[in-house]
Structure formats: structure tokens, C-alpha cells
Amino acid sequence: MTSISERPTDVVSAGLHDLVKPDEGVVSRTVFVDEAIYRTELDRVFTRTWLFIGHESQLREPGDYLTNFMGEDPVIATRGADGGIRVMLNSCAHRGMAVCTTDAGTSKFFRCPYHGWTYSNNGDLIGVPRADTVYNGELDKSRLGLKAVPRVETYKGFVFANWDENAIPLVDYLGADQLWYLDLAFEAPLGGLEVIGPTMKFRIKGNWKLAAENFAGDDYHVLYTHGSAFQIGFLPDYDMLADYIANFDHGHGMGDISKPGRAYQNDVGMAQFLGPEAIEYVTAVHERLQARVSPLQAEMHGLGEGNIFPNLSWIKFGVFHVFGLFQWHPKGPGEMEVWQTSFFDSAAPQSVKDFARTQMSQENAAAGIFGQDDGENFEQITESARGFVSQTRDFNYAMGLGHEGEVHEEGYPGRLGPHFSEQNHRNFYRYWLELMTTQGEQK
Amino acid sequence: MTSSLTDLRRDVEDFLYREAKMLDEQRYDEWLGLFTEDVRYWMPITETREVRQPRDHVPGEWALMEEDSRFLAKRMERLAGGLAHAEQPRSRTRRFISNVLVTPGPDDDLMAECNFIVFQSRRANSEQFFVGSRRDRIVTSGENWKIAERTVLLDHRVLPRAISIFF
Ligand code: FES
Ligand SMILES: [Fe+2]
Numbered sequence: 375m376t377s378i379s380e381r382p383t384d385v386v387s388a389g390l391h392d393l394v395k396p397d398e399g400v401v402s403r404t405v406f407v408d409e410a411i412y413r414t415e416l417d418r419v420f421t422r423t424w425l426f427i428g429h430e431s432q433l434r435e436p437g438d439y440l441t442n443f444m445g446e447d448p449v450i451a452t453r454g455a456d457g458g459i460r461v462m463l464n465s466c467a468h469r470g471m472a473v474c475t476t477d478a479g480t481s482k483f484f485r486c487p488y489h490g491w492t493y494s495n496n497g498d499l500i501g502v503p504r505a506d507t508v509y510n511g512e513l514d515k516s517r518l519g520l521k522a523v524p525r526v527e528t529y530k531g532f533v534f535a536n537w538d539e540n541a542i543p544l545v546d547y548l549g550a551d552q553l554w555y556l557d558l559a560f561e562a563p564l565g566g567l568e569v570i571g572p573t574m575k576f577r578i579k580g581n582w583k584l585a586a587e588n589f590a591g592d593d594y595h596v597l598y599t600h601g602s603a604f605q606i607g608f609l610p611d612y613d614m615l616a617d618y619i620a621n622f623d624h625g626h627g628m629g630d631i632s633k634p635g636r637a638y639q640n641d642v643g644m645a646q647f648l649g650p651e652a653i654e655y656v657t658a659v660h661e662r663l664q665a666r667v668s669p670l671q672a673e674m675h676g677l678g679e680g681n682i683f684p685n686l687s688w689i690k691f692g693v694f695h696v697f698g699l700f701q702w703h704p705k706g707p708g709e710m711e712v713w714q715t716s717f718f719d720s721a722a723p724q725s726v727k728d729f730a731r732t733q734m735s736q737e738n739a740a741a742g743i744f745g746q747d748d749g750e751n752f753e754q755i756t757e758s759a760r761g762f763v764s765q766t767r768d769f770n771y772a773m774g775l776g777h778e779g780e781v782h783e784e785g786y787p788g789r790l791g792p793h794f795s796e797q798n799h800r801n802f803y804r805y806w807l808e809l810m811t812t813q814g815e816q817k
Numbered sequence: 818m819t820s821s822l823t824d825l826r827r828d829v830e831d832f833l834y835r836e837a838k839m840l841d842e843q844r845y846d847e848w849l850g851l852f853t854e855d856v857r858y859w860m861p862i863t864e865t866r867e868v869r870q871p872r873d874h875v876p877g878e879w880a881l882m883e884e885d886s887r888f889l890a891k892r893m894e895r896l897a898g899g900l901a902h903a904e905q906p907r908s909r910t911r912r913f914i915s916n917v918l919v920t921p922g923p924d925d926d927l928m929a930e931c932n933f934i935v936f937q938s939r940r941a942n943s944e945q946f947f948v949g950s951r952r953d954r955i956v957t958s959g960e961n962w963k964i965a966e967r968t969v970l971l972d973h974r975v976l977p978r979a980i981s982i983f984f
Pocket of ligand 2: 595
């Protein structure tokens, strides 16, 4: 990737230590609106980190494909005839037309609508109209395939890709500490996790980092931004739900971590309200967890929400909650496109599936009561950050500064913090700054 | 179309226009009264698919909205509570309903299809249009007509913003 990482972004990079000071709990508003910083992010953040592409259940058969974005680059992911999953740039090697214009489908090849160059679904250029005459037979097709993303790896069915061929393996990037928690979501389903419908997509006129840092552990905002959810009884008292947040290497963070036993108690209470099938289900899942993960993980039972650096957030409370993924696709410094994919246990009873699905639509989704109000924050923050004077006032991320490492829960991995702290934001910007001010492979 | 269906269409148009006006004027309690107790309100997610690989929306797939009357009422309670930040202050909206088609449904119900354009203006500069179609099952047997099923199909693949208004 030298051609990408040697772009002249040094000028931008050099000034960033003055703008972003995680250890002092301050970040300049400039990093949320500046075009040059944004271009540098597309290079140094989005071509060097593992980005979510899709789930294996969306690419079941050879020929299946889906489209997504890596940063602002459109990509196609395919399952080839050999069963392998490949990710490639969705842009013709001739003059850049998109060769695939749909969300998903099945095809052995992609034909460019402009001049008709045709690529196999593993990206090889296999057909050029009138190649013998118009190119005098001199066109070297082997050099003109769709640009392949060099690294594609999966973790428990979730496919990620990375433009950096020297990147550390996906599993190391995610890290054992973070996976200790996330594994609860992946090991709990009695069947498998399956995608439960199309990807939901909507725009927010806000900088992508505002959404990412929010899911990385901004539990403090829930009290007021989502005050309406408590007011109408959609959620119980917030202090009954969770106790901690935690962060991990490579900028990842999560929130709404509960003390052992709490999430299970909440689910049992919920099951009583939902009926006999739900009671049976929560018991079956709990037994399954006891058999598959450590006793402490099983006792922890439920998760919360988090952000996998840079822009993949997730949410998963107890067994009655879908596993929801949010991609905050950057679309310029002042706008993001949200792609939401939801997963649930294929073997859950229909009544439980129905509850989980509708609850997610009503909660953290485009028309959900959480989703609406979050978007409003990100938009108005970005709008006000454009002002000259407002850029002289740094954002404040000082909550819990000087008190990190004071919270412990026996056996819980990661850097634990109290429910309300900005330690995870600082962790996010520390890694962001490291990537933005260095070149080459990430550590 | 028989003349009685023509008359019915006028009545249905009248019903839908009044509903649109209620929403534009934020008379939400009255709006809730237009739905049956067991209403099914459904707004699936639009996809972009290959011409030869279409896919129908199926019940049970994740949707933008999938509501019963209880949760619709919760949404109104939320708006009234003063903490629904996405609608504080309220958006200005203007609804345009057209292309109304009426066919007989089961029992004495009517199936009403229409197109809509909804303009939303938020605060100072946030302005967007939502465009789509609706299909309603209207129960006409009671004292007042009520909507028992509503399917809303937005034409957008990527919504211009989160949805804080009603369709
Ligand atoms: S741009 Fe694709 S064939 Fe010319
Ligand atoms: Fe939120």
C-alpha cells in the first residue's frame, strides 16, 4: 500500500498533536469539520484498520455477492466458485464505472455498464469487447482486474477486510479482551446468528467520529438524550441496567457492562412478562452459555454496546435483544451514512424473534426513539463546530481523568471504568492520533 | 370502475386528506383514533436489487417501523413529554396525497392505495422530502372508519435523515 500511504498528508499530520490531546481530555472541533484532516483519515485510518464487510450468512452460496463501503471506497464482496470470500473495489479498471449497482444478489460475473468490460466474481478481467481489434490484441488483461482488498478475514462469521497487506491478523486487532465480551453474543444463539432483514440506511449530517465515540462508551448521554425512553417506560431505571464501561487496545470501547448476574436477572424478569416460550428460551440460552464460555462470562450473560474502531458500532443487551451492527460510513467531514444490519438467533421461538425485531426498530434504528435523538445531537454538534470562534473552544473529554484504573471487577478484562466516564473517548482518540500521525503498519 | 366505487373513492380521499391535515397540524391524539386497536403498521426497508432478482418484503423481516396501537400511542406520549429532542421544536410538515385507488377488501373493508410526498422542515436548514406509497385496509363497519392495516413503502434506499415524523 505504499502508493496510498505516501500521499503528502504529513502537513496535516504534524499539527494534530496540538489539536488532539487525549491525556488532557481535549479534542479540537477542527478535527470534526476540516476537509484536509478528513482526507487524511480516509488514508491513514480507513486504509489501515479492519473494516466490516458483511456476514457469511449473506454470502451463503458461490456467486452470492453484496456491496459495501470501506471509508468512501465502494467495494463488492463475493463468494467465489472455490468457496472463498473476496473483497474488491467496485470500480472498473478501465475508467472507473461501478461494475455492480445493487445491494446484493447472485452472479458469476460483473459487466461494466460503460464499455462492457467483464470481470469474473473473483475480480479477474475476463472479457473486453473487440479486444483483438481496438487494442490490437495488446491489452494485458491480467493487470486490469478489479483492485482486490489484500486482506480478508472472518471472525465467527463476520467478514472484515483491510487494505494494509501487512496488517496484524483480525483476531489480534479485535483483541482477546474485547472478544471475551463479544463472544457472548456469538456463542449464545441456539441456532446461528442470522441477518433478519435488509440493511437499513440513512444519512446524518454529522461527522462519523461523533457516532463512533458515542457507542464506544458514552453512557452518560443516555440519561438525558434518551430521557424520553425512561419517561415512557421503554427502559427501566438506567442504574438497574449496567455498571461499567471498558476499553481495549486499538481504540475499541464498550459501555453498559453489568455486574455478574444482573443481566440474567433482568432477562428472567423480561421473560416473565413475555410468556412461557421466552422463559424456556432464556433458560436454554443460559445453559448453552454455561457449556460454551467461562463461568464468569456465562454469569455476565448480557453485553451492552460498543464501537469496534474505527466505525463499526454494535449493540446487544440480553437474549431478547438483536445483535445490531451500525456502520458509520464517512461521507465528507460533515456527513455520515448509517448502515444498520441486525442479527438474531435462527433457532429462537417465533414469539421471541418477533419481540426482538420490533424492539430494535423502535429503539436504536432510523425511526427508533434512540436513533432519532442521537442523530439530532451529531448534526447540531457538527453544525456549530464550523464556526470560527467555536473552533477556539475544544471539546471536553475530561470525565474520570486522573481516576482511570480505579474500578475493578474480578475477572473482567480490558480497562474497566465506572458507568459514567470519558476514558473510552480518550482511548478512541489516542489510537486515532497514533494512526493519523504515523505511516506504515499499525501496532 | 362502478359508480359506487367512484363515490367510495371520493370518501376515501376525503378520509386520507383529513388524516394528512391532522398530522400536518400535529393533532396526534385524533390521529391515533383513526387506527383500530389491533392495527398493524408496517414500513419495510427498500432495497436495490437486480432486475431479475427481485425480492418481496416478507412479514418477519426487520423493518423501519413495525408497530401496534400500543407503541404508536407510546410514540405520542414521548412527543408530549418534552424530551423527544428530534422533534423539539417540532418539524414543520406538509403532506401531499395522490393517486388514490380503492378496491373492495375482505368483509366490508376497503383497500386504499395512494402515493405521498411529505416535506419536512426542521429548525433552520434541515429540509427533506420523503416519497412513497401506502396501502391501507380501512374498516368501514363501525361508527367511524378506522385503519386496520397500513403498509408504507418509501422509495428511498438511503433515507435523507432519521424518521421523526409519521406516514
Ligand atoms: S469504464 Fe468500465 S468498461 Fe469502460
Ligand atoms: Fe444514544
